[in-house]
Amino acid sequence: MRAPTIPADAIKMSPSKLSLINPDLDPCERCFWLTHKHEVKRPSGIFPSLPSGIDKQLKAYYGRYREHIVPEIKGKLQGKLYGHIAQLAVWQNNFKGLQLYIPKLNMVFKGAIDDVLLNDKKQFSPIDFKTRGYPLKAGSPDYYRLQLDSYNLLFKYNGYEITENAYLVYYWPECVNAAATEASGVMHMKFITHIQEYKGLDGSFALSVLKRAREIINMERPPASHPTCEYCIGANKHVETVRECMRKPEKPTQKSFQFN
Numbered sequence: 155m156r157a158p159t160i161p162a163d164a165i166k167m168s169p170s171k172l173s174l175i176n177p178d179l180d181p182c183e184r185c186f187w188l189t190h191k192h193e194v195k196r197p198s199g200i201f202p203s204l205p206s207g208i209d210k211q212l213k214a215y216y217g218r219y220r221e222h223i224v225p226e227i228k229g230k231l232q233g234k235l236y237g238h239i240a241q242l243a244v245w246q247n248n249f250k251g252l253q254l255y256i257p258k259l260n261m262v263f264k265g266a267i268d269d270v271l272l273n274d275k276k277q278f279s280p281i282d283f284k285t286r287g288y289p290l291k292a293g294s295p296d297y298y299r300l301q302l303d304s305y306n307l308l309f310k311y312n313g314y315e316i317t318e319n320a321y322l323v324y325y326w327p328e329c330v331n332a333a334a335t336e337a338s339g340v341m342h343m344k345f346i347t348h349i350q351e352y353k354g355l356d357g358s359f360a361l362s363v364l365k366r367a368r369e370i371i372n373m374e375r376p377p378a379s380h381p382t383c384e385y386c387i388g389a390n391k392h393v394e395t396v397r398e399c400m401r402k403p404e405k406p407t408q409k410s411f412q413f414n
């Protein structure tokens with residue numbers, strides 16, 4: 155089947171861009187609108203490089219277990235790690251990944267996976283690694299359902315069968331293994347592994363958010379902002395304060411202090 159021709163004005167979307175309007179997370183549609191229509195982004199803090207460094211090492215570590223499963227998650231997931239290394243490398247590549255063009259929305263949706271399982275029925279289940287500093291807290295919002303459903307949508311619309319399951323594999327540090335460190339002279343950090351399984355992710359949730367994304371991008375005027383967002387509250391205060399100061403008449407410049 156020939157891939158459809160993608161128009162030059164097609165909107166480029168990814169699971170991370172879509173997360174701005176993730177209905178699971180009390181989103182702000184104005185921020186999404188500003189980002190996509192006017193390239194005005196919310197300020198971002200300093201991004202720590204440790205999680206992406208660990209992600210890279212995890213991918214290499216999982217790479218040694220193709221058509222098997224890594225020891226710490228053995229028996230806890232359905233299927234084996236997908237064995238076609240060249241294809242997996244494309245799907246893991248942020249510049250390539252899995253791609254889908256949706257003509258009705260004139261939108262290209264692209265996402266790169268961390269890894270994927272294949273079961274005996276040739277059905278895929280994506281895996282995403284999450285590194286944290288501390289154990290998971292009960293009752294925290296579901297940050298990643300949309301991301302995982304997006305991967306299932308991408309697999310499905312690229313003609314692959316999916317289980318409708320997906321997995322988050324969390325790693326967080328527990329302690330330094332002093333005995334192993336002393337014996338080898340190299341720091342050994344012990345990580346706890348925790349698996350969170352998702353079921354019933356058929357891509358329809360991600361598709362509904364993509365449709366909403368198109369509606370927001372089509373809006374001529376900005377949608378409402380989030381009422382308690384500190385960024386907008388802070389930015390508005392800055393603007394008001396500067397305006398207020400500018401309205402005051404300028405005082406003559408004081409003469410600099412003279413010694414004599």
Ligand code: SF4
Binds near residue numbers: 379380383
């Ligand atoms: S309220 Fe926050 S999230 Fe919304 S537009 Fe303002 S900065 Fe962005």
